[in-house]
Amino acid sequence: MKKSLTCIVCPNGCRLEIDVQSHDVSGNKCPRGIAFAINELTDPKRSITTTVRTTLSEYPVISVRTDGDIAKDKIMDLIHLLKDVVVTEYLPIKTIIVHNVFGTDVNVITTANMQKGDKCL
Numbered sequence: 001m002k003k004s005l006t007c008i009v010c011p012n013g014c015r016l017e018i019d020v021q022s023h024d025v026s027g028n029k030c031p032r033g034i035a036f037a038i039n040e041l042t043d044p045k046r047s048i049t050t051t052v053r054t055t056l057s058e059y060p061v062i063s064v065r066t067d068g069d070i071a072k073d074k075i076m077d078l079i080h081l082l083k084d085v086v087v088t089e090y091l092p093i094k095t096i097i098v099h100n101v102f103g104t105d106v107n108v109i110t111t112a113n114m115q116k117g118d119k120c121l
């Protein structure tokens with residue numbers, strides 16, 4: 001049995017097919033597509049970009065992202081976890097606001113410098 005998927009590693013967006021048993025991949029224009037298809041079949045992961053609330057008037061919310069990929073089936077758990085996170089101080093870019101998400105080495109970090117008196121986002 002084969003599974004079809006679109007490679008998201010680069011803008012080419014190759015249409016891939018992977019054999020579920022043998023892990024043979026076709027449709028890829030480069031070797032990264034093979035690794036993507038196998039990972040997508042066996043251990044799919046994504047990086048996440050979202051926002052968290054703050055108590056600062058200039059920044060009702062701030063943009064954050066994971067600094068690596070997390071398991072696809074943990075994405076909603078992370079979104080729920082971040083609903084309870086509230087930033088209370090001005091932070092520089094790449095400040096870790098959640099360490100080691102779900103026991104991984106992935107952190108959630110800020111994506112912009114926050115400065116007192118700035119206009120929000």
Ligand code: SF4
Nearest residue numbers: 007010013014030033
């Ligand atoms: S297979 Fe290679 S060329 Fe095609 S989308 Fe993936 S990374 Fe890009």
